[in-house]
Amino acid sequence: MQPSTDSPAEIYFTDFFKLPPEVLEEYGAFDISLINNLPLFIDPFLLFNSEKHEYQRLHEQIIRYVQFLRDKSVAGNIDEGLLTSWFMFSEVKQNWLGFSESGNGGRGLGPEFARALHRNLNKFFTDFGQERVTEGSHLEKLTLIESGVGRDSVSDFTTNLIKRFLLDYTQEFTQQHVRPEYRRRVAVEKVQFNYTTETWESRSFDLPWDGEDYVLLTPKNMLTEDENWINRNGFIQSYSDIVESVPDNQLRAQINNYFSSILPKDYSSKEEREARTNVILRFPELIEYYIRYKEERGDEAEAYSEKKVTESEQLYINQVRNFVENLFALTKFYEQVGNTHEEARHRVMFLKDVIENKGGHRLFYADGKPIRREKDLQLMFRLTWFASPSNVSSEVNDGRGPVDFKISRGSIDKSLVEFKLASNTNLQRNLENQVEIYKAASDTSNALKVILFFTQEQQDKVSGILRKLGLEKSKDIVLIDGRDDNKPSGSKA
Numbered sequence: 001m002q003p004s005t006d007s008p009a010e011i012y013f014t015d016f017f018k019l020p021p022e023v024l025e026e027y028g029a030f031d032i033s034l035i036n037n038l039p040l041f042i043d044p045f046l047l048f049n050s051e052k053h054e055y056q057r058l059h060e061q062i063i064r065y066v067q068f069l070r071d072k073s074v075a076g077n078i079d080e081g082l083l084t085s086w087f088m089f090s091e092v093k094q095n096w097l098g099f100s101e102s103g104n105g106g107r108g109l110g111p112e113f114a115r116a117l118h119r120n121l122n123k124f125f126t127d128f129g130q131e132r133v134t135e136g137s138h139l140e141k142l143t144l145i146e147s148g149v150g151r152d153s154v155s156d157f158t159t160n161l162i163k164r165f166l167l168d169y170t171q172e173f174t175q176q177h178v179r180p181e182y183r184r185r186v187a188v189e190k191v192q193f194n195y196t197t198e199t200w201e202s203r204s205f206d207l208p209w210d211g212e213d214y215v216l217l218t219p220k221n222m223l224t225e226d227e228n229w230i231n232r233n234g235f236i237q238s239y240s241d242i243v244e245s246v247p248d249n250q251l252r253a254q255i256n257n258y259f260s261s262i263l264p265k266d267y268s269s270k271e272e273r274e275a276r277t278n279v280i281l282r283f284p285e286l287i288e289y290y291i292r293y294k295e296e297r298g299d300e301a302e303a304y305s306e307k308k309v310t311e312s313e314q315l316y317i318n319q320v321r322n323f324v325e326n327l328f329a330l331t332k333f334y335e336q337v338g339n340t341h342e343e344a345r346h347r348v349m350f351l352k353d354v355i356e357n358k359g360g361h362r363l364f365y366a367d368g369k370p371i372r373r374e375k376d377l378q379l380m381f382r383l384t385w386f387a388s389p390s391n392v393s394s395e396v397n398d399g400r401g402p403v404d405f406k407i408s409r410g411s412i413d414k415s416l417v418e419f420k421l422a423s424n425t426n427l428q429r430n431l432e433n434q435v436e437i438y439k440a441a442s443d444t445s446n447a448l449k450v451i452l453f454f455t456q457e458q459q460d461k462v463s464g465i466l467r468k469l470g471l472e473k474s475k476d477i478v479l480i481d482g483r484d485d486n487k488p489s490g491s492k493a
Contacts, residue, residue, distance in 0.1 A: 011035050011324065012317060013215065017182050017208055027173055029217040030309070031317055032096040034210055036382050038316050039375070040097045041155035042162075042222050044139050045229040046305060049298035050221070054165075062161045063137045065193060066121070067129045073121040085200070087114035089160040089190070095216040097223070098152050113153055117142060133288035135295050140230035144280065144287050151228050164191050164203070170217045171205045184209035225308035229301040235290045239276045242290045255283050316379070319362065323354070340390050340407040340415040341446045348417065348450055348478050351381070355452075356481045364482050370454040377419050377452060378404050415446040422453035428465045431477075452480045459483075 012031045014021045024031050032038060047059040069086060072078055078086070088111065091098070120142055121128070129137050140154055159166070167188060174183050186207050190200040207214040227233060235242070246252040263275045280286055294301070338346065355361050364370055364377065382405070385392045393406045408414035420427055431449070453459045462479060466472040 011321065013208075013217070016210060017178050019177060023177055024173075024217075027177075027217075028219050028221065029169075029173065030097075030220045030223060031313070032215075032217070033316070034096060034215065035385075036379060037096050037098050038312065039379070040223045040225055040309065040312060041151045041228070042097075042158045042218065043151075043224040043228045043301075043305060044154065044158045045294070045298070045301055046222055046224065047158075047162075048136055048138065049229075049295075049301060055222070058162045058165055059136075062139055062158060063129060065161055066125070066137070066139055068193075068195065069117065070121040070125050070128050073118050078118065083111075083114055083118065086198075087117055089156065091156050092159045092163060092166075092216065094214055095159065095166065095218050097218060098155060113157075131288060133285075134291045138230055138291055140228050141287055141291065143228065143230070143232050144235050144290070151224075151231065154228055160190065163188075166216050166218060167191065167203070167205045167207070169219065170207055170215070173217055174206055174208055178208050182208060184214065186214045188214075220309050221302075221306070223309050224305040225312050229298075229305075230291055230294050234294070235280070235287075236273055236276050238290070238293065239279075242286055242293055245289050245293060246286070251283070251285065255279060255286065258282055340409055340413050341448075343388065343390060344405075344407045344415045344417050344448055345476075347385075348448055352478060352480045359487070361482045361484060361487060364452070364454075365484065368484075370482060370484070374404075374419055374421055374424070377421070381405070381417075381419060415448065417448045417450065419450045419452065422451055422458035422462045427451070427462070428469075431465060431469055431471065447476060449477045450480060451477065452482050454482045454484075456483070 010016050011033050012021075013019075013034060014024055014031050016034050021031055030038075030040065044059060044062060047055045047062075050056060072082075072086065125141065128141075131137060139157065143151075143154060183206055185204055186209075187202055187204045189202050191203040192201050193199075194201050205214075207216070209215070243252060243255055246255065259275060259279050262278055264271055267275070355364075382392065390407045390409050393408070404419050405417040406414055407417065420430065424430070434447070434449070451462055453462060459479070459481070463472070466474075466477065471477055
């Protein structure tokens with residue numbers, strides 16, 4: 001996909017389709033990046049708990065389809081063709097949300113998810129739609145049983161089952177605000193399920209077109225940045241409160257007795273977690289009490305998700321957009337070419353200068369505190385690579401182990417870039433494994449390591465590691481000072 005040349009910084013939906021951000025904000029949609037997925041997810045609980053009748057109906061549609069799958073699972077074995085048709089879904093990549101290694105491509109819901117859903121519908125979902133403890137039915141129950149099914153799977157499943165709504169929602173905005181040259185009539189598969197024929201149907205819609213594919217908008221009030229409100233980690237962490245909420249004294253005693261019997265005498269936190277998980281499988285009734293516990297705190301879910309989505313907007317949109325505009329204002333940064341190693345080094349060194357000397361460190365702070373996840377730093381770096389002749393791939397492995405970015409132009413000219421936080425406990429081991437690479441001449445190694453620190457203590461730690469390994473003079477290891485306490489007061493977050 002090639003952005004148009006009207007604007008120097010086209011990263012987000014409103015940039016590509018020449019719209020004021022305020023128009024999308026008023027409509028209530030998230031301003032997605034068309035460079036890379038943003039780590040946001042549709043949480044079905046927000047549909048269930050919403051005061052909007054339209055959202056409640058969407059949740060009812062999800063439950064009806066899961067009931068259909070449950071009935072088919074209980075009836076007997078399902079052949080592979082129907083398992084694929086009914087239980088497996090491609091990722092709706094056109095919404096540009098969720099996890100992806102590069103761009104907007106994800107794994108979708110393949111055979112593993114399909115078989116897990118089929119298996120558990122037959123075992124744990126037999127009363128789905130007729131619950132006696134909870135106020136409603138919840139797809140997220142599957143995440144409490146299967147450790148490999150997380151928020152991305154639930155979000156993908158939910159997105160597929162409400163795709164008709166998202167298409168209508170986007171079409172309405174498109175017809176009102178997107179210029180004709182930026183939209184196209186598109187036939188979309190698996191839009192609506194026909195319960196009479198038991199098949200998925202296609203429909204056509206008038207949608208934004210980015211040059212390669214259509215784009216879907218998502219209302220912000222459906223999204224969350226962290227775990228779903230009903231999630232496995234939350235269940236494990238609130239285990240004691242959930243057990244205490246069980247009104248049946250006999251059942252509660254059986255649960256506590258079983259838990260004590262399987263917990264080692266001198267147990268670790270990991271063993272305690274595993275024991276709690278085993279209790280859940282032995283007494284699935286606990287799942288219902290946990291879900292009721294979360295239902296009773298539904299207002300907290302909406303407030304928390306709204307806060308996290310607002311933080312994501314500030315972090316991934318407002319600060320990145322300001323950062324990129326700053327790059328354009330200060331230099332002809334995006335006109336620099338050279339080979340990929342020179343291009344990558346130039347970008348890294350310029351980022352270092354902006355972060356250390358021009359207030360760019362604010363990009364890495366939220367609520368006055370530094371971000372502690374390398375993935376966030378990698379994503380923000382990736383978002384600045386939109387105007388380059390090079391191909392930028394994420395999470396690649398060229399035989400040296402996985403690396404964050406590969407910058408390439410064909411098979412001959414390629415360079416690797418890896419970002420690490422100084423606080424990473426595996427930093428020294430990671431550098432030890434690649435000492436020879438960083439001691440080699442840069443024109444043969446074509447690898448850059450970028451280490452970001454937020455405190456003097458972290459800086460001293462990294463400097464000590466580099467001296468120990470003889471890498472303190474390596475030009476291909478770049479330290480970036482992200483401290484807030486040594487910058488001019490006017491640039492504080």
